Amino acid sequence: MTEGRVVTDKRATIADVARALDLTKSTVSRAMNGFPDIAQATRLRVQRMAEVMNYQPLSHAQAIKTGITRSLGLVLQLSDHDAHRPFLAEFLAGVSASASTKGYTLTVASADTHADLITNFRTLMRDGKADGFILPRAMVEDPRVTYLQDAGVPFVLYGRPPKSKGCSWFDIRGEDAMRHAVQHLAQLGHRRIGFVNGGSVYAYAELRLQGFLVGMQAAGLQTDPAMIMQNAVTETDGFAAAEQLLDRAVRPSAIVCAIDQAALGIYRAAQARGLQIGQDLSVTGYDGIQAGAQAQPPLTTFGVDNNAACLRLATLLICLIRGTPPTLLRDTATATFLVRGSTGPPVTS
Amino acid sequence: MTEGRVVTDKRATIADVARALDLTKSTVSRAMNGFPDIAQATRLRVQRMAEVMNYQPLSHAQAIKTGITRSLGLVLQLSDHDAHRPFLAEFLAGVSASASTKGYTLTVASADTHADLITNFRTLMRDGKADGFILPRAMVEDPRVTYLQDAGVPFVLYGRPPKSKGCSWFDIRGEDAMRHAVQHLAQLGHRRIGFVNGGSVYAYAELRLQGFLVGMQAAGLQTDPAMIMQNAVTETDGFAAAEQLLDRAVRPSAIVCAIDQAALGIYRAAQARGLQIGQDLSVTGYDGIQAGAQAQPPLTTFGVDNNAACLRLATLLICLIRGTPPTLLRDTATATFLVRGSTGPPVTS
DNA sequence: ATGAAAGCGCTAACAG
DNA sequence: CTGTTAGCGCTTTCAT
Numbered sequence: 180m181t182e183g184r185v186v187t188d189k190r191a192t193i194a195d196v197a198r199a200l201d202l203t204k205s206t207v208s209r210a211m212n213g214f215p216d217i218a219q220a221t222r223l224r225v226q227r228m229a230e231v232m233n234y235q236p237l238s239h240a241q242a243i244k245t246g247i248t249r250s251l252g253l254v255l256q257l258s259d260h261d262a263h264r265p266f267l268a269e270f271l272a273g274v275s276a277s278a279s280t281k282g283y284t285l286t287v288a289s290a291d292t293h294a295d296l297i298t299n300f301r302t303l304m305r306d307g308k309a310d311g312f313i314l315p316r317a318m319v320e321d322p323r324v325t326y327l328q329d330a331g332v333p334f335v336l337y338g339r340p341p342k343s344k345g346c347s348w349f350d351i352r353g354e355d356a357m358r359h360a361v362q363h364l365a366q367l368g369h370r371r372i373g374f375v376n377g378g379s380v381y382a383y384a385e386l387r388l389q390g391f392l393v394g395m396q397a398a399g400l401q402t403d404p405a406m407i408m409q410n411a412v413t414e415t416d417g418f419a420a421a422e423q424l425l426d427r428a429v430r431p432s433a434i435v436c437a438i439d440q441a442a443l444g445i446y447r448a449a450q451a452r453g454l455q456i457g458q459d460l461s462v463t464g465y466d467g468i469q470a471g472a473q474a475q476p477p478l479t480t481f482g483v484d485n486n487a488a489c490l491r492l493a494t495l496l497i498c499l500i501r502g503t504p505p506t507l508l509r510d511t512a513t514a515t516f517l518v519r520g521s522t523g524p525p526v527t528s
Numbered sequence: 529m530t531e532g533r534v535v536t537d538k539r540a541t542i543a544d545v546a547r548a549l550d551l552t553k554s555t556v557s558r559a560m561n562g563f564p565d566i567a568q569a570t571r572l573r574v575q576r577m578a579e580v581m582n583y584q585p586l587s588h589a590q591a592i593k594t595g596i597t598r599s600l601g602l603v604l605q606l607s608d609h610d611a612h613r614p615f616l617a618e619f620l621a622g623v624s625a626s627a628s629t630k631g632y633t634l635t636v637a638s639a640d641t642h643a644d645l646i647t648n649f650r651t652l653m654r655d656g657k658a659d660g661f662i663l664p665r666a667m668v669e670d671p672r673v674t675y676l677q678d679a680g681v682p683f684v685l686y687g688r689p690p691k692s693k694g695c696s697w698f699d700i701r702g703e704d705a706m707r708h709a710v711q712h713l714a715q716l717g718h719r720r721i722g723f724v725n726g727g728s729v730y731a732y733a734e735l736r737l738q739g740f741l742v743g744m745q746a747a748g749l750q751t752d753p754a755m756i757m758q759n760a761v762t763e764t765d766g767f768a769a770a771e772q773l774l775d776r777a778v779r780p781s782a783i784v785c786a787i788d789q790a791a792l793g794i795y796r797a798a799q800a801r802g803l804q805i806g807q808d809l810s811v812t813g814y815d816g817i818q819a820g821a822q823a824q825p826p827l828t829t830f831g832v833d834n835n836a837a838c839l840r841l842a843t844l845l846i847c848l849i850r851g852t853p854p855t856l857l858r859d860t861a862t863a864t865f866l867v868r869g870s871t872g873p874p875v876t877s
Numbered sequence: 878a879t880g881a882a883a884g885c886g887c888t889a890a891c892a893g
Numbered sequence: 894c895t896g897t898t899a900g901c902g903c904t905t906t907c908a909t
Contacts, residue, residue: 190654192884192886192887193886193887193888194887202895202896203895203896203897204886204887204888205888205889205895205896205897205898206894206895206896208887208888208889209888209889209895212888214882216894216895217894217895218894218895220894221894235655235656236886236887237656237885237886237887238588238655238656238657239588239589239590239592239597239656239774239886240588240592240885240886240887240888241887242588242884242887242901243586243588243589243592243885243886243887243901243902243903244886244888244900245888245901246899248588250635250657255617255620255621257617257618257621263613265613265614266607266615266887267616267617269567269606271604271620271636271638272604272606272638272640273637275638278639279637279648279651284601284637284652284655284657285633285635285636285637286633286634286635286636287620287624287635287636288618288624288628288633288634289621289625291621295560299628302628303633305539306586306587306633307587307588308587308588308599308633330907370648381883420892435630437699438881442881445731497883541879541901541902541903542902542903543902543903551879551880552879552880552881553880553902553904554880554881554882554903554904554905554906555879555880557903557904557905558879558905561904565878565879566878566879567878567879567905570879572879585902585903586901586902586903588902588903589901589903589904590902590903590904591885592884592885592886592887592901592902592903592904593884593885593903593904593905594885594900594903594904811881854904855900866899
């Protein structure tokens with residue numbers, strides 16, 4: 180009678196492997212951890228046997244000596260608008276999948292106040308629930324960076340901090356996306372192009388603005404400061420920004436938008452004015468909309484390979500934790516332009 | 529010169545506490561873990577000293593003997609529409625916050641295929657990354673339950689399984705919500721009320737349908753089977769379902785909807801037909817829309833206290849893991865009706 | 878009611 | 894190159 184069976188199969192321990200190979204635990208341990216003083220032959224035998232016996236070191240048993248538990252930390256900020264985007268699921272999935280590939284797991288915590296955030300970092304580290312952190316959405320002034328940096332805790336930013344004081348990050352070249360968008364629109368004949376930027380507390384905002392401006396200049400177009408809106412991160416924000424833009428005496432014939440959700444708000448504002456998207460008004464969005472995904476409704480945008488980004492982030496953090504090179508990495512990835520029905524030549528009135 | 533400082537402050541160990549009290553580690557251990565053979569006085573001294581020295585047992589050090597690491601597992605299913613709802617962030621936040629209150633953390637993994645799901649459960653358990661699982665969205669035929677049950681792993685369902693073979697769950701009484709919605713509409717004078725249900729693979733669907741039917745009967749209204757739509761879980765689904773309902777010869781004057789996202793699709797379909805919400809068509813939604821939250825646009829709905837639900841789920845799972853009573857719990861919570869601008873008396877044509 | 882001692886699975890000196 | 898030995902922080906018999 181099998182009552183209350185909680186574990187399915189007995190786990191092989193390092194001792195088992197050692198015994199099977201007539202070696203000592205320490206040899207097995209060093210073989211598995213890639214120490215240089217182990218004969219290639221032995222290492223191979225050990226690895227093979229580990230494979231056969233399905234042996235994997237128990238992370239919390241190692242942790243007791245090493246302090247590392249093979250887990251990545253992610254602290255969500257509820258106040259952040261990103262937390263409420265559909266994108267979050269993809270992000271979590273991407274990171275956890277990448278992490279598990281390398282034997283790591285994802286520990287998620289959440290904070291609403293700033294103090295909570297720091298407390299969470301502290302306790303997660305202290306209790307060995309995270310060996311390092313992934314910080315989504317780099318901010319211009321980022322208290323997380325400050326804290327983690329002088330606590331000596333490994334972390335990776337998603338986004339480029341303006342003043343990168345020696346921290347690692349991965350980012351997507353949003354500025355190029357903005358520039359290409361302008362170029363695309365300019366080629367279609369647009370001359371009055373508006374820009375709806377995202378939250379200026381985030382590092383990406385300045386970059387994307389610059390990208391937009393560079394694009395305008397390259398296209399030989401005049402930039403009207405009144406055509407540039409800031410801080411639109413939600414659908415509602417986008418709606419409000421678009422209202423301002425569209426209710427001007429001379430309205431833009433096209434709007435470039437830094438955040439996908441905001442772009443949807445622009446759609447709504449346009450529709451409310453009876454403007455046909457892709458005709459009376461061209462709209463180009465950007466941000467988390469996945470490459471190949473169908474924006475609903477169709478939005479001309481830069482698709483971002485979120486999975487790849489997550490993979491880079493996780494991999495990088497793991498390198499940092501392990502102390503294996505590259506110990507400091509900054510990398511960017513491009514976004515692929517996806518032309519859909521939301522742009523077209525300007526109506527010649 | 530402090531180079532590479534990784535840990536901020538030295539952690540107190542059980543030995544430290546024992547020494548400070550002139551006791552043995554074993555006494556301290558048993559005192560902390562509530563063993564009965566410890567004098568009340570000693571227990572108090574130990575607890576107080578632990579407090580003072582800020583001692584907390586290292587979960588992975590305990591795990592090496594006990595096998596439990598004080599972490600709750602959550603495996604997201606990407607195929608699930610829920611994964612893409614804004615609601616996810618709240619859920620994660622709620623669960624992780626509740627867990628951390630009790631010294632637990634949240635480990636998140638993800639799966640896209642069904643096999644992945646099971647594999648994830650296995651490895652997370654095997655590697656001691658989760659002591660038990662929270663399963664969102666109970667399904668009618670739930671392979672997770674089957675697996676976890678005969679693996680003897682503790683878990684808690686969010687939702688009531690139709691045939692609960694001895695598993696614990698927590699749920700919100702969606703059927704009451706549906707019933708009240710009908711009642712509300714009937715009182716306003718509606719007689720032709722449609723129903724847009726959610727995914728029939730989920731356990732809630734049948735419950736909500738029954739709630740709707742009971743409500744109709746209680747109001748003395750005739751139920752037209754053609755007025756009942758199934759499987760609308762997204763905005764798009766809701767749109768499609770509403771199209772069918774609204775393009776009939778006799779269209780409903782009100783629609784009750786089981787899923788908030790689908791309700792938004794109903795809005796769109798209505799607007800496309802020039803129908804004024806709350807006037808030409810009343811709409812009532814339900815699901816994850818948080819109590820007090822502003823539905824955008826205003827939707828008459830049942831607000832759900834997600835935080836409370838998360839707390840219940842986490843607490844319950846922790847009880848199960850620890851084996852402390854109640855070892856089997858089924859509980860439901862109500863939803864509070866929030867009347868907004870999306871309902872009104874039917875237009876008398 | 879408490880202590881002594883052994884050991885969990887693993888790593889890390891230090892020998893040889 | 895490999896074995897020996899000693900822990901890491903905690904739990905858990907078994908004595909007393």
